[in-house]
Every structure is written in C-alpha cells, then in structure tokens.
Amino acid sequence: MEQSEQGSDNPRPRTVTPLPKIQVFIVILMQLTEPISATVIFPFINQLVLSTGVTNGDEKKSGYYAGIIESVFFFSESLTTMLWGHASDRYGRRTILLLGPLGLAVVTSLFGLSSKYWTLILFRSLQGVFNGNLGVSKTVLAELSDATNMATAFSFTSVMWQVGVTIGTSLGGILSNPAEHWPKSTLGKAPLLRSHPYLLPCLATGFISFSIFIVAFIGLKETHARHDPNSSKVPPCAASVTLKRTKSPTVKSNRWMSLSNYWTKAGQKAGSEDQASLVAAAENTSASYDSVTRPFTRPRSTSEDTLVAIEDFQTKNADLQRTITFRTLLTSEDVLRPLSSLALLSFLETSISVLIPITYTTSIANGGLGLTAMQLGTLLSIGGAAGLIFSAIGVPPLIRHFGVWKMHFAGMSALIVGFSSIMMACLTAKRAGYADKTTWIFVAIQYASYIILPLGFTTSQMFVVNGAPSRDALGTTTGMVQSARTLARTVAPVCVMSLFSISKEYNIVHGQLSYVVCLLITICGLRNILELPRELNRL
Numbered sequence: 001m002e003q004s005e006q007g008s009d010n011p012r013p014r015t016v017t018p019l020p021k022i023q024v025f026i027v028i029l030m031q032l033t034e035p036i037s038a039t040v041i042f043p044f045i046n047q048l049v050l051s052t053g054v055t056n057g058d059e060k061k062s063g064y065y066a067g068i069i070e071s072v073f074f075f076s077e078s079l080t081t082m083l084w085g086h087a088s089d090r091y092g093r094r095t096i097l098l099l100g101p102l103g104l105a106v107v108t109s110l111f112g113l114s115s116k117y118w119t120l121i122l123f124r125s126l127q128g129v130f131n132g133n134l135g136v137s138k139t140v141l142a143e144l145s146d147a148t149n150m151a152t153a154f155s156f157t158s159v160m161w162q163v164g165v166t167i168g169t170s171l172g173g174i175l176s177n178p179a180e181h182w183p184k185s186t187l188g189k190a191p192l193l194r195s196h197p198y199l200l201p202c203l204a205t206g207f208i209s210f211s212i213f214i215v216a217f218i219g220l221k222e223t224h225a226r227h228d229p230n231s232s233k234v235p236p237c238a239a240s241v242t243l244k245r246t247k248s249p250t251v252k253s254n255r256w257m258s259l260s261n262y263w264t265k266a267g268q269k270a271g272s273e274d275q276a277s278l279v280a281a282a283e284n285t286s287a288s289y290d291s292v293t294r295p296f297t298r299p300r301s302t303s304e305d306t307l308v309a310i311e312d313f314q315t316k317n318a319d320l321q322r323t324i325t326f327r328t329l330l331t332s333e334d335v336l337r338p339l340s341s342l343a344l345l346s347f348l349e350t351s352i353s354v355l356i357p358i359t360y361t362t363s364i365a366n367g368g369l370g371l372t373a374m375q376l377g378t379l380l381s382i383g384g385a386a387g388l389i390f391s392a393i394g395v396p397p398l399i400r401h402f403g404v405w406k407m408h409f410a411g412m413s414a415l416i417v418g419f420s421s422i423m424m425a426c427l428t429a430k431r432a433g434y435a436d437k438t439t440w441i442f443v444a445i446q447y448a449s450y451i452i453l454p455l456g457f458t459t460s461q462m463f464v465v466n467g468a469p470s471r472d473a474l475g476t477t478t479g480m481v482q483s484a485r486t487l488a489r490t491v492a493p494v495c496v497m498s499l500f501s502i503s504k505e506y507n508i509v510h511g512q513l514s515y516v517v518c519l520l521i522t523i524c525g526l527r528n529i530l531e532l533p534r535e536l537n538r539l
Contacts, residue, residue, distance in 0.1 A: 015148065016148045016149050016152075017145075017146050017148045017149050018149075019144065019145060019149050019152065019153060020144055022219060023140075023144055023219075023220070023221060023223075024141065024144055024153060024156065026215060026216055026219050026220050027097075027137050027140050027141055027144070027220070028137075028141075028156040028157065028159070028160045029160070029212055029215060029216070030097060030100070030101060030134070030137055030212055030216055030220075031134055031137050031157060031160045031161070031164070032160055032163060032164045032167070032208070032212060033100060033101050033104050033131060033134070033164075033208075033209050033212060034131045034134050034161075034164065035160070035161045035162075035163075035164025035165045035167075035168055036164045036167050036168040036171070036205050036208060036209075037073075037104060037108055037127050037131065037168070037205055037209070038073060038074075038131075038164075038168065039164070039165050039168035039169050039172070039353065040108075040168040040169070040171050040172040040201050040202065040205050041069070041070075041172060041198075042168070042169055042172055042353070042354070042356075042357040042376075042380070043169055043172040043173035043176060043357060043361075043373045043376045043377045043380065044172055044173075044176040044177070044198050044201075044373050045066045045069065045070065045357065045358070046059075046062050046066060046357070046358055046361050046362075047176075047177075047361075047373065048066075048120070048198055049062045049065045049066045049069070049117075050062055051115075051197075052065075052115065052116065052117040052120070054117045059362070059363070059366065060366065060501055060504050060505050061501060061505075062358070062501075063358055063497040063498065063500045063501035063504075064497065064498055064501050065117065066354075066358060066493075066497055067354070067493040067494045067495075067496070067497025067498060068121065068493075068494060069120055069121065069124050070354050070493035070497070071489075071490050071491070071492070071493040071494040072121055072124050072125045072128065072490075073124050073125070073127055073128040073131075073489075073490075074128060074350070074486045074487070074488075074489035074490040074492075074493075075125070075128065075486075075487070075490035076125040076126070076127075076128030076129045076132070077128035077129065077131050077132045077486040077489075077490075078128075078132075078483050078484075078485075078486035078487035078489075078490050079129075079132070079483075080128075080129050080132035080133075081132040081133075081134075081135045081479055081482040081483040081485075081486055082135075082479040082480050082482070082483040083132070083479075084096055084132050084133035084135060084136055084479060085135050085136055085139065085478060085479015085480070085482065086479060088133075088136040088139065088224070088479075089224070092222050092224050093136055093139065093140050093143075093222060093223050093224050094220050094221065094222045094223075096133050096136050097133060097136055097137060097140070097216065097220065098213065098216055098217060098220070099130070099133060100130045100131060100132075100133045100134060101130075101209040101210065101212045101213035101216065102130075102209075102210070102213045103126070103129070103130035104127060104130040104131065104206070104209040105206040105207070105209040105210035105213065106206070107123050107126040107127050107130065108123075108127060108202050108205045108206040108209065109199075109202055109203055109206040110123045111123035111124060111127065111202050112196060112198055112199035112200070112201070112202025112203060113196055113199060113202075115196070128486070132482075132486070134482070135478050135479045135481070135482030135483070136478075136479070138154075138157065138461060138478045138482070139478045139479075140223050141153045141154060141156075141157070142465050142478070143223040143224070144223060150462060150465065151395075151396050151399045151400060151404075151458070151462065152396045154458050154461045154462060157457065157458065157461065159388060159391040159392050159395075159454075161391075161454065161457070162384055162387040162388040162390075162391050162454060163384075163388055165353075165380070165384045165387070166380070166381055166384025166385055166387075166388060167208070167384075168205070169376075169377055169380035169381060169384060170377055170380070170381040170384075171201040171204050171205060172201045172373075172377060173373050173374055173375075173376055173377010173378060173380065173381070174201075174374065174377050174378075175200040175201040175204060176197060176198050176200070176201055176373050176377075177197040177198070177373065178190070178193050178197070178200055179193065179194045179197060180197075181374055334466070334467035334468075335464075335467045335468070335477060335480070335481075337463075337467070337528070337531055337532055338460060338463035338464045338466075338467050338481070338532065339464070339480070339481050339484050340484075340528055341408070341412075341460055341463065341525065341528050341529055341532060342457075342460040342461070342463075342464065342481060342484065342485055343484045343485060343487070343488040344412075344488070344521065344524065344525035344528060345411070345412060345456045345457065345460060345525060346485040346486075346488040346489050346492075347488040347489070347491065347492045347521065348412075348415050348492075348518060348521060348522055348525065349415075349453060349456075349457075350488070350489040350492035350493060351492045351493075351495075351496040351514075351518050352415065352418055352419065352422070352450065352518070354492070354493045354496065354497060355422065355496055355497075355500065355514060355515070355518075356380075356422070356446075357376060357380075358497065358500060359422060359426060359500070360376050360379070361373065361376055362504075364429050364430055364433065364434065364435070365430075366504055366511075367426050367430055367504055367510075367511035367512075368426065368429075369425065369426065369429050369435050369439070369443075370429075370434075370435070379443075382447075383447040383450060383451070386447065386451050387450065387451040387453075387454065390451045390452070390454070391454045391458075395407075395454055395455055395458050398455065399455070399458065399459060399462075403534075403535075404459045404462050404463070404536055405459075405529075405532060405533070405534050405535075407455045407456075407458075407459050408455070408456055408459035408460060408463070408529055408532070409526065409529050410452065410455055410456075411452060411453055411454070411455035411456020411457070411459065412456050412522065412525050412526055412529060413522075413526065414449040414450070414452040414453055414455075414456075415449070415453070415518070415522045415525075416519060416522050416523075417445065417446075417448075417449035418446050418449040418450050418453075419515045419518045419519050419522070420515075420519065421442045421443070421445040421446035421449065422442075422446050422515060423512045423515045423516075424442045425439050425440075425442035425443050425446065426511070426512065427510065427512070428442065462536060463532060463533075463536070464477065464478060464481045465478075466533075466536040495517075496514045496517070496518065497514075499513050499514035499517055500513075500514045
C-alpha cells in the first residue's frame, strides 16, 4: 500500500514526450529581447553617465547614477509583469507576447538618441514596460511541456538568457563609440554616430527586437485553450457566453434550441463524455446551490433547470478562479517559497552583472581593473559563450541526474565563489599596480562560477510551476513570480552600485563593501533553499 502511494505521488515516466519544436523555438526566441536590451548598456554605462555631465566629471559618483538607469528598467518591468500575466489569462498569450518586441524596438532606438540624463531614465523605463510581458513566455513553455520534458523546456530559458547576455554585451562593447573604435572610412565617419556615440548598439538591439516580432507574428500560436479556436478543449466559459446571448424569458424553445446547437458544436470538439460530465457537474452544483441561496419560486422545466444549473456552475467556477488568482497565491507557501528563492537569486545575479562592468572599467587606482569598453565587451562575450554551451548541453542532464533541489542549491552556491573571486581580482590588481597573472586567474574563476548560475534559474522556474495551485492560475502565478523577480532586479542595481560608490569614496572594507553584502545575502538565499521541497510531485 505504501509503495503504491509513493509511486502515485512521484510518477516517473519512462518515455520523454517530444516538445513542439517550432513553438518552443519561437517562445524562447522572444525571450532574447530582455537580456539583450538589459545588458547592451553595461559596457558603456559608466562612460554614458559621465558624458551627460550629471556627475560633474567625478568617476567615483558614476555608480549612483548608473545604478538608477539600470534599476528603472527592472522597476517598470516589475510594475507591469503581473498585469501582463493577468491580461494573458483574459485575452490570450499570443496577443500579449507580440506587444513586447514591437514596442521595445522603438524605445531602445530612442534611448540611443538621448543625450540628457532624464531622457535616458524615461526610455529605459519604457524598455522595462515592454519587457514586462516576458513572464507570459514562461507560462507558454509550461503549457507546451509536461513532467517528462519540462527541465529541457525551461533550460532553454537559461540558454537564451546566456545568448542574450553574450549578444548584448558584445554589441555594447564592439559597436559603442564607433568614431574611436572603427576606421573613419567606415562607421566612424557618420556624423550621427559621432554625435551619439552609443546609438549604434541601441539601433542594433532595436533591429533584433523587430525581427523577433516579425517571426512571432508569423509563426506563434495561441496556447490558452479558451482563446485557441483550434483547441480540442471546450472552455468552461463557452456555455455561459452562449447562454447569455440566447437567454430569453419569453421564448423558452429558442433558448433550448440554442443550448442544443451549442452541445452539437461542443460535442464535435470535446466528445459526448465531456458534455455529459459538464451537465452532471452543473446539475449537482445547482441542486446544492439552489437549496441555500436560490430556492425555486415556481416549477421549472428540464430545459430551464439545465440552463440555470450551468449558469450557476460557471458563476461558482469564476468565483473560485478569482480566489485562486488573488488570495491563494499570496498565502500559499508552495508559491511564496519558490518566489522568495527566485527573487534572491535574481537580486544576486543582477548585482554581479552590474558590478562586473563598472568594476572592470574603473581605474586600478580606484580599485578596478582599468579595462576599456572594447576589452570588457570581448571578455563578456567569451564568458557568455561559455555559459551558453553549458546551459545548452549541461543543465538538462545535470538536473535529471542529480535532481532539481540539488542543482538549485548548486546554482546559488556558485555566487559565493563569484563574489569572492571579484574581490580578490581587484585587490591583487591594486597591489601589483596592474592586472597580473594572479588577477586573471581570479577573473577566470569568477566566470567559471558565473557559468553554473543558469542551474539556479532553470530549477527555480520548475519549483514555481510545481507550486501553482492549478493550471488555470498558472499565468497569474508566473506573472506574480516574474514581478518579484523584476522587483529584485530593480532594487539590486541601486543598492549595490550605491554601496560600490560609497565603499570607493570612503574606502570601506578596502572598497569591497558591495561584495561583502552580496556574500551575506547569498548565505540567506542558501538558507531559504533548505525550506524548499526535495521532490516536485505536481509536475
């Protein structure tokens, strides 16, 4: 008996269900827009802030203002993510997803044309708004996959993040300031690019976003059964919509005919068993519901009983859905624990992502490595390419072999090595007066640990899907989690960049205060993972 119960709680399918390759490819392709637009400014953000004159030429203060620009992207994204997710439950996944890359193509180009600090803030905020709908893409992946292939499906999310980071940082480093980095006979001679040295990488990012929009507009299909005209499932609201259109207190025969026509069409899609089960459930619901709240005031015919029963059934289902969407999610530990873990991981990943560019481009005298934007872009590209290979071929088999919980713990633990390595690289460079061999060894260790980080994000998303109370609430659940993730990414740049500037200005902990704080937060994240379930029994 115990063995059967254990087997039923933890099914282990022997065969892996094939993923719909084209649809999965389009969905993960759309996820490219967020990392590219988020990281394209990293190689030149320090110089961009100084060029606006807001710091009055003080390099130590650039961290404050650069952190604000990086934070407003994720802040505006966090404000809109749950709204996008709820809208996708109501209006469909496809429509909501298409709005993102189209709007992003416009506002990213306008960001590159900006030369005032406040316009940079404005267009960076709009970039976050149009990236806010990417939480819906994770909902679509969950709807396209099952327990046998979900690890593979969500590993693509980490792969595309690595691809996007590699592309974004490469574009930002190689295409920025073409008047200096490119011959004057080519891109360096364009007057617009000379007056706006950071326009070219932004235009390239906008072009990529628009191209993704075209691909998705042509090939993306709806996955929400309620909005998919080709779905084999009859949405629960279909009966209520039909009944509302045909309900008439004076013409009962027409009302019954509309119901009969509805069952005829529904039966072609769902079969007679689904029809019978819906009627039975509705009539049972109505019998108990009417006895308490809606007593009969006159005898009713069979057709009227069936009509009222289905309407009552749909009303109660709607009330239950609203409860799941807004109340249960906010109090369920199955949702809140993965949410907090993903939020901490996002905070730390964003922290190390924004600290690397400003640390590596800061002069050695002020505690950095003194790299140029071109050198930084090349370094980030190499690290991103290595992370991409690991995400593509290493993450799924590691999760299947060692389990979701262990790999989630490993992904968070890698950050301890990463932050410690950056601290040691800066300290050794400052002691030697240049980036010596020891410095580059620590840089290599830091990137090796950064490559392992996708394990944490892939597994955390699987915890989120496992914690959702129902598949009907999955869109709102992922939207809520995505909001928490982007909110963490909003707070991270402002906090760590401010700590970076303060520690450099006042030489706190040898200028390494931001890394010490991040190490302490990582320990808190590991403690939180200990509270997560060891097995996922709902996938």
